[in-house]
Amino acid sequence: MTEKKVPFTLEQIKEVIKQYPTPFHIYDEKAIRINVRNFLKAFNWASFKEYFAVKATPNPSILKILKEEGCGTDCSSLPELIMSEKVGITGENIMFSSNETPAKEYLKAKELGAIINLDDISHIPFLEKHCGIPEIISFRYNPGPLRKGNPIIGDPVESKYGYTRPQIFEGFKLVRDKGAKRFGLHSFVISNELNRASYVETAYMLFQLAVDLKNEIGIRLEFINLSGGIGIPYSPEQTAVDLFVLSEEVKQGYEQLIVENGLHPLKIFSECGRMITGPYGYLVSTALHKKDIYKQYIGLDANMANLMRPAFYGAYHHITVMGKENAPHDRVYDVVGSLCENNDKFAIDRKLPAIDVGDILVIHDAGAHGFSMGFNYNGKLRSAELLLKEDGSVELIRRAETIEDYFATLDFSKL
Numbered sequence: 001m002t003e004k005k006v007p008f009t010l011e012q013i014k015e016v017i018k019q020y021p022t023p024f025h026i027y028d029e030k031a032i033r034i035n036v037r038n039f040l041k042a043f044n045w046a047s048f049k050e051y052f053a054v055k056a057t058p059n060p061s062i063l064k065i066l067k068e069e070g071c072g073t074d075c076s077s078l079p080e081l082i083m084s085e086k087v088g089i090t091g092e093n094i095m096f097s098s099n100e101t102p103a104k105e106y107l108k109a110k111e112l113g114a115i116i117n118l119d120d121i122s123h124i125p126f127l128e129k130h131c132g133i134p135e136i137i138s139f140r141y142n143p144g145p146l147r148k149g150n151p152i153i154g155d156p157v158e159s160k161y162g163y164t165r166p167q168i169f170e171g172f173k174l175v176r177d178k179g180a181k182r183f184g185l186h187s188f189v190i191s192n193e194l195n196r197a198s199y200v201e202t203a204y205m206l207f208q209l210a211v212d213l214k215n216e217i218g219i220r221l222e223f224i225n226l227s228g229g230i231g232i233p234y235s236p237e238q239t240a241v242d243l244f245v246l247s248e249e250v251k252q253g254y255e256q257l258i259v260e261n262g263l264h265p266l267k268i269f270s271e272c273g274r275m276i277t278g279p280y281g282y283l284v285s286t287a288l289h290k291k292d293i294y295k296q297y298i299g300l301d302a303n304m305a306n307l308m309r310p311a312f313y314g315a316y317h318h319i320t321v322m323g324k325e326n327a328p329h330d331r332v333y334d335v336v337g338s339l340c341e342n343n344d345k346f347a348i349d350r351k352l353p354a355i356d357v358g359d360i361l362v363i364h365d366a367g368a369h370g371f372s373m374g375f376n377y378n379g380k381l382r383s384a385e386l387l388l389k390e391d392g393s394v395e396l397i398r399r400a401e402t403i404e405d406y407f408a409t410l411d412f413s414k415l
């Protein structure tokens, strides 16, 4: 079970709304810092580093907070690389885990000194041709039929990512011949997974592969990248992954496979996104309309373009009606946005307190893959992003889009 709380009161958020109209995303700095510290502490037995998956929450103020806590970034596009650079995250503090990558993105990654994590064996000659083989290189492994995925990421056999097992061996021999000296291994086969065992299984799989690479072709890995995919309890019925137990289980695998086989020290990396910021971001909106037809609807000023997970994945996101936290939840509503798409619903048949027009609704767990998945369909503009700072003050960390932004790529003078 997870208690769903909001880090501000009705009065506090009303003050914020006076300055920044709804809808907006707001992130809780203090909670993010505590969470990351906890994560790093859990893995402090290892030479461990978290590369925050920028795609989850691509905002420089968030990246700066994570940098201060000792994280690097996991990037997969040129703008993500440049955002990291602008925040001062460079060199081996960047993991470039891209796929279907254009040459200019590899060039930028190389220029920044990032660790390049190649998605395919055919990218070895591609990389060589465009920027040379770097001294440090990592490969993404797809275990195919050897592993089951999970409902979000799907079956590895159906996944476009990574090298097959034989290609991992062939690839490392190839890059070694071409001068690479430092090697890493990555795999990402689960997503939003609350079952610790799946993540631990990935660790064992990669540790075993590290042993096989040493024994069969004499490649000694410098790091294993367990990637992201740790889930969060979107629903109050779910429970967060216990990071200390998870770490203890990974440690057992490390001792059994890595230490026993003389491969210690081996660095351990992660590329979590969702689990780092997800629970600490909230989409704040106002009820604009109430509609009573075959069902009861609450129409918000936010919509699927601000947070697509409910409409796209049917995902549950908890909703708090501010000031009515303790009122009886004796109404059943569909809480909807304004897109001309009938799936633009934040909640279907949700038990909530009686809602009035003007009430402030807070949608939970929007801190990762929330704002960042936003889009402009139907001429909807992206919202602002705010930071609730440790001292309780609120800072605008991205202004809301304007109609001028929306029109910026058009030239009406040519009509």
Ligand SMILES: *Cc1c(COP(=O)(O)O)cnc(C)c1O
Residues within 6 Å of the ligand: 053, 055, 056, 074, 097, 188, 191, 192, 227, 228, 229, 230, 271, 272, 273, 274, 275, 368
């Ligand atoms: C999306 C992604 C992540 C982060 O996943 P989370 O589910 O947010 O932890 C990490 N690595 C890669 C390569 C990704 O594509």
